[in-house]
Amino acid sequence: MSSQSTVPPRRTRIQQEKRELILEAALEVFSTHGFRGSTIDQIADAAGMSKPNLLYYFRRKEDIYETLMERLLKTWLAPLRELDDSGDPIAEIRGYIRRKLEMARDFPRESRLFANEILQGAPRIMPLLEGELKELVDEKAEIIKSWMRAGKIIQTDPWHLIFSIWATTQHYADFDVQVRAVLGPDRGGEGRFEDAARFLENLFVHGLAPHKD
Numbered sequence: 001m002s003s004q005s006t007v008p009p010r011r012t013r014i015q016q017e018k019r020e021l022i023l024e025a026a027l028e029v030f031s032t033h034g035f036r037g038s039t040i041d042q043i044a045d046a047a048g049m050s051k052p053n054l055l056y057y058f059r060r061k062e063d064i065y066e067t068l069m070e071r072l073l074k075t076w077l078a079p080l081r082e083l084d085d086s087g088d089p090i091a092e093i094r095g096y097i098r099r100k101l102e103m104a105r106d107f108p109r110e111s112r113l114f115a116n117e118i119l120q121g122a123p124r125i126m127p128l129l130e131g132e133l134k135e136l137v138d139e140k141a142e143i144i145k146s147w148m149r150a151g152k153i154i155q156t157d158p159w160h161l162i163f164s165i166w167a168t169t170q171h172y173a174d175f176d177v178q179v180r181a182v183l184g185p186d187r188g189g190e191g192r193f194e195d196a197a198r199f200l201e202n203l204f205v206h207g208l209a210p211h212k213d
Helices: 013-033 040-047 051-057 061-081 089-106 108-119 126-149 158-174 176-187 191-208
Strands: none
Touching (some): 013 051, 040 051, 061 089, 089 108, 108 158, 176 191
């Protein structure tokens, strides 16, 4: 007597392309209107397909949102994962700041989506925050503490250091309209990210460098 396989069937190329089209449309809709303000109809319209066609790929709005958030968290954590305990601490932190600013430049919709979820109390991603995110931050905080013990950077709170880097870099995605308005046309172009990188590198690197007697 043969048993049926529980492995889900592989998606065809067309099916995968349709899913990606839906997820791209949903990212635009969710990042603009938030989860509560978004509808399946809006996502279907943005994807250029009928609602029944969309529901063939995702049964519920929640399924689309959860798929996006899982992907987003992986993308968001990638720069922190690259923090290398064997590298030079100042160079590693400088590189982390650069990578986070590149994300602010290249993934502003994802940043807004994440911020909106957090402002709502993270009702749909709290297990990810308390699990994968916390575990990674704790791991990297221990690396930063080891650099402190070795006298390579000053004594400080590694968790709040990471929070501070998040806050200052993601500002350029979440408040981009404000940044460009205040900087004006002469300074508010693409060069604003390089200006921000130099400023933040100087701020954090000088603040973390061991004091000379």
